[in-house]
Amino acid sequence: MLTAKIEVSELKEMILSSVSSVSSKKEIIDRLNVFPVPDGDTGRNLSLTLSVIGDKLEEKSYQSMDELANDLEESALMGATGNVGMLLAQFFGGFCSVIRGNGGVTPELLVKGMMEGSRSAYHAFTDPKEGTALTVLREMASGASESLEENKNPVEVLKDAWLNGKQALRKTRDMLPELRRAGVVDAGGLGVLCMVEGWLKALGEQPDQEDFSQAKPAYPKSSINFRYCTECLLKSRADSNGIKEAMRGKGDCLLVAGEKGFVKVHLHTNDPSDVITTCKQWGKLKKVKIDDMKKMHQELLFKDDLNGQDFC
The missing domain is CATH 1.25.40.340 (DhaL domain)
Known part of the structure; x- marks a missing residue:
């Protein structure tokens, strides 16, 4: 095209x-x-x-x-x-x-x-x-x-x-x-x-995508340092750098994104309530999402073990 x-x-x-x-x-x-x-x-x-x-x-x-x-x-x-x-x-x-x-x-x-x-x-x-x-x-x-x-x-x-x-x-x-x-x-x-x-x-093209469907990773069985993936959506015009500083030390994988009066905060933490409380200091809390990554990881390992077993 x-x-x-x-x-x-x-x-x-x-x-x-x-x-x-x-x-x-x-x-x-x-x-x-x-x-x-x-x-x-x-x-x-x-x-x-x-x-x-x-x-x-x-x-x-x-x-x-x-x-x-x-x-x-x-x-x-x-x-x-x-x-x-x-x-x-x-x-x-x-x-x-x-x-x-x-x-x-x-x-x-x-x-x-x-x-x-x-x-x-x-x-x-x-x-x-x-x-x-x-x-x-x-x-x-x-x-x-x-x-x-x-x-x-x-x-x-x-x-x-x-x-x-x-x-x-x-x-x-x-x-x-x-x-x-x-x-x-x-x-x-x-x-x-x-x-x-x-x-x-x-646009009418057919790119030759590489096939990764057969990939079977060796999932690490090590512990997860910060258990909860916590995301907060705020109605706020706060500077993202200020929020980043406020979140330092509360976990890892910190991301802060914002546009037109809204800010979204993402953090892996062991204390979601502390993250939520801190977020409230920077704006009006509109939405919260918390995932237990340790539980998700254990389910993944269990599924991987099942896939490797012969039930015949």
């Missing part, structure tokens, strides 16, 4: 296509989930986040890029679930800040949007790790930028971005000790690659 720019209607279809692309592979993505916590929910969380976005966009016919960008950014934050969902919300926040005010997404805007999206995703983390979805997003943006030197077609630029992301994903296996021990690539990295695969399919 040759085009000079991606129109508003096409961008909508790209996002909707990514919903089905990730949903079709969420079980595979879950199976690879060993970092940052081996709780087997990365595919589910990414799929849930994209589904909220898809539900919002599907109900409207957009006449302007601003209207689409506003709904995309807002629904991504409201629907953000887990580490990967928060990362995606920040990515779309950065991406949308670039495409607003334009009649279509040119190759130059696509590159700039992907780079700003990657930068925003990194900024959400207090301790960003390489070998994760962050790496894959950054390398896709880098691949798009390099492609722009030779291509003036957004589809070709996006294809090169995807190919660069695919190469980066393969390398994640050796970038984090947890992934190296388990013998898998990063689950979140595969997830965002599947998302962009969906974008390409909506």
Whole structure:
């Protein structure tokens, strides 16, 4: 498909296509989930986040890029679930800040949007790790930028971005000790690659996705230091850096994302009530979600043991 720019209607279809692309592979993505916590929910969380976005966009016919960008950014934050969902919300926040005010997404805007999206995703983390979805997003943006030197077609630029992301994903296996021990690539990295695969399919391309369906990681049986994945949605215009400072020492995997008067806080902690109390000091609490990751991990190990047994 040759085009000079991606129109508003096409961008909508790209996002909707990514919903089905990730949903079709969420079980595979879950199976690879060993970092940052081996709780087997990365595919589910990414799929849930994209589904909220898809539900919002599907109900409207957009006449302007601003209207689409506003709904995309807002629904991504409201629907953000887990580490990967928060990362995606920040990515779309950065991406949308670039495409607003334009009649279509040119190759130059696509590159700039992907780079700003990657930068925003990194900024959400207090301790960003390489070998994760962050790496894959950054390398896709880098691949798009390099492609722009030779291509003036957004589809070709996006294809090169995807190919660069695919190469980066393969390398994640050796970038984090947890992934190296388990013998898998990063689950979140595969997830965002599947998302962009969906974008390409909506533009008439059929990228040759690598098959990870046979991967069977060696799940670590070590203890989880912080048991509860705690997420709070606040109605607040507080500075995200201030909230990050207030949350230091209360757990790990801290992410803070916000837009248009709302802030979402994600933290792995042993004391969710303390996190909630602290969040209330920064704004009006609108929603709380708490998952017991230790229980999820034990269920994952049990399922893995069952799969390895012969009941005949």
